[in-house]
Every structure is written in structure tokens, then in C-alpha cells.
Amino acid sequence: MAVNRVCIITFKKYKIFTFKFTIIIFIAFLILASILTTLTQYIFPCCPFVPEQIVLSFIFINPKNEYDVSYTMIFISDILCSLASSLCYVLVFISIRNSFKQAGAEIGQNQKDLKYVIQFVFISVFYVCTWVFFEVFPKVVPKDIIEYFWIITIMVILNASSNSVIFLTCNQDVKRSVNFPWTKKTIYTTTALSKFSKATVHN
Numbered sequence: 001m002a003v004n005r006v007c008i009i010t011f012k013k014y015k016i017f018t019f020k021f022t023i024i025i026f027i028a029f030l031i032l033a034s035i036l037t038t039l040t041q042y043i044f045p046c047c048p049f050v051p052e053q054i055v056l057s058f059i060f061i062n063p064k065n066e067y068d069v070s071y072t073m074i075f076i077s078d079i080l081c082s083l084a085s086s087l088c089y090v091l092v093f094i095s096i097r098n099s100f101k102q103a104g105a106e107i108g109q110n111q112k113d114l115k116y117v118i119q120f121v122f123i124s125v126f127y128v129c130t131w132v133f134f135e136v137f138p139k140v141v142p143k144d145i146i147e148y149f150w151i152i153t154i155m156v157i158l159n160a161s162s163n164s165v166i167f168l169t170c171n172q173d174v175k176r177s178v179n180f181p182w183t184k185k186t187i188y189t190t191t192a193l194s195k196f197s198k199a200t201v202h203n
Contacts, residue, residue, distance in 0.1 A: 001120045002088035009113050010095040036077070040070035047071060057149035058134075058156070078131040085124045092117050119166050126162035130155045 007013045041048050047068040052059045060071055096117070099110045133155050141148050167174040 002085040002092075002124065005092050005113075005117055005120060006088040009117070010091045036073065040073055044069045049074070052149075054146075057146075057152045059149075075135070082124075082128050082131075085127075089117065089121055089124070115170075119170050122166050122170075123162050126159045130159040 004017050007016050046064060046066040047060050047062045047070045049058065049060055049070060051057075060068060062068055092113075096110055096114050134152055137149070137152055168178065
């Protein structure tokens with residue numbers, strides 16, 4: 001999503017992310033995720049990442065205290081994803097800020113782009129907080145208090161559901177397409193106010 005925004009908003013490449021290309025990207029990432037999961041869970045000799053039902057959490061199993069290749073791969077992946085999305089969003093924010101400064105810029109479109117970017121940033125923040133929490137929590141909480149590790153599971157659930165929660169609560173286009181009865185009034189009010197504001201400015 002971050003690369004999509006930086007291509008469209010910053011570099012003005014509107015024709016890159018076609019439906020066909022998006023499907024190809026989705027399939028490629030699905031294959032890559034499957035390969036990484038197979039490597040970390042089954043190929044490497046130690047340290048699989050498993051759910052622990054006793055404390056309702058997730059842990060790495062490393063009984064021989066060997067070098068944990070699985071953990072290293074996951075950690076590097078988290079770092080790269082976080083840095084890449086952060087860089088893209090910084091470029092997008094700079095582009096939108098410069099667009100606001102330009103005379104004759106389309107304010108409505110810039111504001112819409114900014115709202116979308118903020119939504120995507122929130123999703124990225126959920127992801128970053130989840131993996132950072134997973135790294136920090138075991139170092140802060142004593143090992144003999146394992147019952148508190150269920151909080152990591154809550155963070156994982158929040159991360160997995162952040163896309164739908166943010167889009168359904170903050171994105172007017174998604175609300176309109178889903179067509180929830182309780183959102184019709186809000187959408188109608190927002191649309192009416194927007195049209196009234198534009199008409200007032202025009203007059």
C-alpha cells in the first residue's frame with residue numbers, strides 16, 4: 001500500500017497498479033510468504049515459531065539454545081517492511097505538502113489523498129507496534145510470569161483486523177460500498193456538507 005501511494009501521489013504513475021498487476025503482486029507475495037513460512041518452520045533445524053496454548057500466546061522453541069535462524073529472518077523482514085513503508089509515507093507527505101503550497105492545486109484531491117495516506121499510516125503503525133511489542137515484551141516481563149504473554153496475541157489480532165477496522169470507520173468510500181444502514185445518515189450528511197461548502201466557495 002505504501003508503494004502504491006508513493007507511485008501515484010509522488011511519482012504520478014497512475015497506470016502502474018492496474019487490476020491485473022495488483023493480482024500478480026498479491027500472488028507473488030502469497031508465494032513469498034509461503035516460502036518464508038516453510039523455511040522458518042520446517043527447513044531450518046531449530047527454533048520453529050509455534051502457538052503456546054497454555055498461555056494463549058506465540059513463542060520460539062529453541063531447546064538447545066542454538067542460533068535462531070527463523071527468528072533472524074522474521075526480525076529482518078519486520079525491519080525491512082517498516083523502513084520501506086516509513087520511507088514511502090515520508091515521500092508522500094512531502095509531495096502532498098508541496099502540492100498544497102502550489103498555486104491552483106486541487107485542494108479537494110490533496111485532502112482526499114492525505115486522508116487515505118493517514119489511514120494507511122495507521123495500518124502500518126499497527127504492524128510496527130505488534131512486532132516491536134513482540135520483541136520488547138519478553139525482555140521486560142519476567143520469565144516466571146508467562147500468563148501475561150496473552151497480550152502478544154491481542155496485539156497480533158489487532159494487527160490482523162486493523163485494515164478492516166480502519167477502513168470501515170474512517171473511509172467514506174468503503175462505507176458507501178458496504179452500505180451499512182447506520183452509516184447512511186453520516187455519509188449523506190458529510191456529502192451534503194461537502195457540496196454546500198463547494199457551492200459557497202464557488203459563489
